[in-house]
Amino acid sequence: MASPAVPSARARSAAPPDPTDQPPTGTVPAELPIVPRRRPGRYLSGGLALLAAALLLRSLAGNAAFEWSVVGSYLTAPSILRGLLLTLWLTGAVTALGFALGTALAVARLSGNPVLQALSWGFVWIFRATPLLVQLLLWFNIGALYPKLSLSLPFGGELFAVKTVDLLGPVLTALIGLTLHEAAFAAEVVRSGVLSVDQGQLEAAASLGLGRGRVLRRIVLPQAMRAILPPAGNMLIGTLKGTSIISVLAVHDLLFSTQLVYNQTYQVIPLLMVATLWYIAVTSVLSVGQYYLERHFARGATRAGLPPTPWQRARAAFRRAVGR
Template sequence: MTVLPANTTRDEDSDVVVPRRRPWRWVGTVVSVLIVAAVANSFLTNPNYQWDVVATYLFDPRILDGLLTTLQLTVVSMVLASALGLLLAVMRLSRGRLPRGAAGVYIWLFRGTPVLVQLILWYNLAILVPSVSIGIPFGPTLFSAQTNTIITPWTAAILGLALNEAAYLGEIIRSGIVSVDRGQTEAANALGLSRVDTFRRIVLPQALRVTVPPASNEAIGLLKYSSVVSVIALPELLYSGQLIYARTYETIPVLLVVCIWYLVVVTLLTLLEHWLERRLGVGFRTGAGGDANPRKGRWARWWSGNH
């Protein structure tokens, strides 16, 4: 124990805190830098990548048409899947056994079978149902058509992707609804709001803050695995690239073009997700003592805390 003189006081600010040495952190950093440098050097110096060919096909009309088809598939399928997923979530939370059981069976079936198998089944639906008829039971037929004329490659792709994605979104939306405190609905009932208005004005806006991040991941995943529709000869981005390199034998450069466009679209979707998260988080604290607006300056936070 160190005894200080009577006229001497310990200055706490003079104590120097020496951080713990972490040599393995430096080793990991050096190894990571070396790996990144080696990969970058391979990309820049390996002539087999054929970057000149990549630049040639980057804005090829066939590639751009495939990209447009991929975007259309993703947007249409995601919109339909979101609407159906919301319906499934509400059915799963219903007090009735029939809607709850029907939604559970749907989710079990579509999550339990591969989307590739579902696409092939939809495309070959005419084998099971040769024609589709709509009419009054035990009465006249109002509409009738051959299944092959209705189930085109585009229709089969939309059905396969949207119905499969709805099963996952249904569970995501249900988890967001369940996360809303029950006291919110009780307060709405006390104010005389109907169940529909309570769900639309109070429950759903709060549930969106929870469901947006996983739903955005599902949208990005849907964009990427929409490439499986190439098995039914729908010329989306990957299939368009396959048609090109099947004729020119420039496999690697064309696949690099496909990867570049996927990365561009995924980056834009990620930025949109971050914007939505900030937009939906307005008015809510982000943590203990945190502020809802991360762009608020230090002096503005100090002023609001002291006045």
């Protein structure tokens, strides 16, 4: 008796699928469980970091040498607040004047005039290469070089004259020295920000017939600010802390005011903690402002949009927790 013929592999592959082999209609295959990857090292390092932070806070809070009651009593003392106001005024004035002069220097450096380029480069080179303390001491003793400043006309005699010592007091000397030092660094920050703008966009704007002022205002500055703001924010915070160096000129800033107090009370550590806490508070406020200013100029930089702010993430986490 002949055995039934066995179909070949090619015939089996060409044959239509058997309807009995298909899953029943309306059934959904079971979903595979998603198991997150275990990261024991991350939890271990996080736990050790929290433990170290807790031990540090316990040491700060429990060390009687800090005299936190004295810190609280001097934190809002009138002399300390006057020094803080002078520090804030110097920080704002130096930043504004420094970036105004730095922008002019950057424009001169980017211009096609070789004389302006050389002068701008020389200014930046000298003031970046000289320590800030040396600059302040030179300006403070400028009277030894120029005892008198005068204005005279050819064949007309001297119009007026003033002694340099009477003209340049400690506060004005600090303002001049800090501004010139700030301008040298601000010039490079502004120049790098302008150079970061794609030249193709400038060529496209020129082909459309846009004026130079409109191109600068609408195309160059919005994109250059993305590169300028991070280092400019760091410079602002650095200027706030750098004003403490003017205490060598006997300017009554925040640090010098605390020094005057602890020279009388001999409570050095508590008064230094007062200055530290005020510097931390003002720096934190400036950092928050820098963060939101950077977000403002970063709009449209990525297609995915801006990431949520810490406040938005906290609200989302609270809503998820309440929803549960």
